[in-house]
Amino acid sequence: MSLFHGHKAIKVPQNITAWDIDPYSKEVLLDPETFFSALRERGPFVYLNKYKMLACGRYKETKAVFSDHQRFVSSRGVGIQDFKLEKPWRPPSLVLEVDPPKHTRNRRFLTKALSPNKIAQLKDFFKNCADELINELLQKKEIDGILDLAEIFPTRVFPEAVGLKKIDKETLLGYGAMVFNALGPDNEFRKDAMAKGLSVLEKINKQCLEENISAKGLAKEIYRSTAEHFEEDELAGMLVRSLLSAGIDTTVSAIGNLLWCFAKNPEQFQLVKDDKSLVGNAVEESLRLTSPVKAFCRTSAVETEVSGIAIEEGTKILCVLGSANTDPEMWDNPYKYDVTRRTIGHLALGIGVHNCVGQTLARAEITALTMSLVERVKTIRPAGIAAWKPNNAMRSLESLPIILEK
């Protein structure tokens, strides 16, 4: 079989639109909402001529594919490359890129290390760090919401919470850019991220070793709980690698996107200031509206069918979470940032057995920061044009000039 962008080139199924759009092009990455609407309008699935694979963006099918880990597997990779047919750029993740029963067993170690009880103990630490950072930023006239805030907060609190001894912000952000851009085709964004590669990889791999993990912190817990599985010498290290892969870019992007929501919708920020019990929902609503992880792929392990569309074995399906989260069939006035909206059911953290295992930690960080903002900041005003950063899987900002008024 000849490979096409690392996977099997499937034929156009019946009753489906074949579309020339490139979801990984700069135009789409910079203006995803136009793409989302067009994708949903074309039907339950579209065929992407450029990649000879399927994509879905309606809530119903995106949820159906994501919820069914048996028919739509992760072990063949969650980007456009099929790991059954082509060697991946790094050893596959022991959680993201495996199926049950292995997945069930490996994920349990992370669930335990990241349990609500463990995260609750970090709450004060996160809040104190958030207060300190916001106080610092209130001294400045104008800030960049990304460089001065979104990138700073997680890279300050996460390494300490996890117990990472030697890691710097650039390495963490560089690795995140590689991991997420690697999910797309070998375009300029993937090439750029990979170009920084080797030294970042070396540092990340070193950081995962037990000798570089502090006695306190969540990573040590992973080493402890996997200790009896000593015959698999890389188990704990690989699970720690998952924390480093999925724990930074995601929260940086979520915080940047939340600031963007607040800056564009001052009345919503005021609503949360007036009623602090809305903080949690304001965070959820920003996750729904901006879906920091825009899309993941699944691969069909069998010949099957969804919503009447025939799907060949080995079909890559781009599941556009950001589009499902703005489907008007599911959400009223979907592109409106509304902190009072009922946000239950959004797919920003996935659904099914692979749903985000770090979500309690992510929410604890983002909620602490949001609480600090609504307590300390009077208004968040735009001070220039927000610039998006093209990425094959994430939706995140490059810069966000804002003024935080005391």
Ligand code: OVV
């Ligand atoms: C990009 C990503 C998301 C979730 C998990 C991982 C990576 C991993 O490496 O396990």
